[in-house]
Amino acid sequence: MSSGLFISFEGIDGAGKSTHIDSLAQAFRAQGRVVTLTREPGGTPLAERLRQMVLNDPMDAMTEALLVFAARRDHVQTVILPALARGDVLLCDRFTDATFAYQGAGRGFDWETLAVLEAWVQGRAADGATAATAVVLQPHLTIWFDLPPQVAAERLSTARVPDKFESQPLAFFEKVASGYARRMDADVGRFARINADQTPAQVWQDVLQAVQSKGLLTP
Ligand code: TYD
Numbered sequence: 001m002s003s004g005l006f007i008s009f010e011g012i013d014g015a016g017k018s019t020h021i022d023s024l025a026q027a028f029r030a031q032g033r034v035v036t037l038t039r040e041p042g043g044t045p046l047a048e049r050l051r052q053m054v055l056n057d058p059m060d061a062m063t064e065a066l067l068v069f070a071a072r073r074d075h076v077q078t079v080i081l082p083a084l085a086r087g088d089v090l091l092c093d094r095f096t097d098a099t100f101a102y103q104g105a106g107r108g109f110d111w112e113t114l115a116v117l118e119a120w121v122q123g124r125a126a127d128g129a130t131a132a133t134a135v136v137l138q139p140h141l142t143i144w145f146d147l148p149p150q151v152a153a154e155r156l157s158t159a160r161v162p163d164k165f166e167s168q169p170l171a172f173f174e175k176v177a178s179g180y181a182r183r184m185d186a187d188v189g190r191f192a193r194i195n196a197d198q199t200p201a202q203v204w205q206d207v208l209q210a211v212q213s214k215g216l217l218t219p
Contacts, residue, residue: 004084005033005216006138008095010180011145012173013166014152015196020145020207021091027208027217028089036083039093040072043079047071055163061107065114068099073121076137081124095139096122097183102165105179106172138190141214143207144180147196149173 007024009017025035041051050071054064072095083090096118103109123134149170156166184191192210196203211217 003087005089006080006084006092006140007090007211007216008092008097008139008142009145010094010097010101010142011147011196012101012149012152012176012180014156015145015147016155016200016203017093017143017145019200020143020204021093023204024207024211025089025091027211028091031218033089034086036079036088036090037093038075038079038090040075040095040098041068042071043075043092044071046074055165058164061103061109064107065099065103065109065117068103069117069121072096072099076122080137092139095142097142097144097180100183101176101179105182106168106176138187140190141211141216142191143210144184144191144193145196145203146177146180146193149177151197 009021011017021037025037028035040047041054042048050067053059054067054071059067080090080092099118100111100114104111104114119134119136122137124137152173153170156162184193192207192214194203194206194210198206208217212219
């Protein structure tokens with residue numbers, strides 16, 4: 001991955017990631033870093049088309065999982081790996097933890113099968129490595145905006161027309177949140193869990209603190 005830095009942002013719908021992603025991009029640029037801002041599902045013309053389907057068309061959980069991983073494959077190959085090879089700071093609005101949280105915990109698709117797809121799609125096999133021994137691309141840091149689903153639902157009720165996921169009931173987001181917790185438990189060092197039930201200014205301070213304490217941004 002050379003000198004590139006890969007940070008992903010996660011949370012249930014309504015957790016309020018967007019403004020902080022933009023602010024963090026500004027903070028890195030102010031220190032002379034080149035920033036690539038991207039999102040999932042999406043980030044390439046093909047993946048953006050798949051995003052429209054995933055967010056709007058009814059489909060079973062396996063189809064959803066396969067489409068988000070197809071989108072991810074194109075995104076990893078054509079945007080993420082080249083940006084990291086250039087040494088960019090790559091800020092990605094959602095990545096694979098969202099698939100485990102939404103398709104896995106939320107919609108009940110098999111967790112182990114998702115892990116196999118993750119290894120396939122993000123595996124970068126060295127010479128002679130099999131899928132099982134290949135290095136699996138992961139963000140260096142994942143910032144999880146953790147917000148009680150009830151609070152998120154109140155925030156979303158005043159927002160724009162909801163998409164397929166945003167219109168899910170509270171119980172769905174409780175499951176999604178538990179999926180994020182399970183992913184964090186399996187890889188604690190990669191995660192910074194931010195209490196998103198605070199003012200935007202307080203949340204921003206916590207985001208900045210999380211990135212600085214990992215030594216990724218100088219205070
Ligand atoms: P989101 O990132 O919240 O974008 P916006 O702010 O424009 O609504 O929307 C993406 C939605 O896609 C969100 O509801 C989560 C869902 N999603 C999945 O279900 N699986 C995935 O793997 C990813 C990346 C997202």
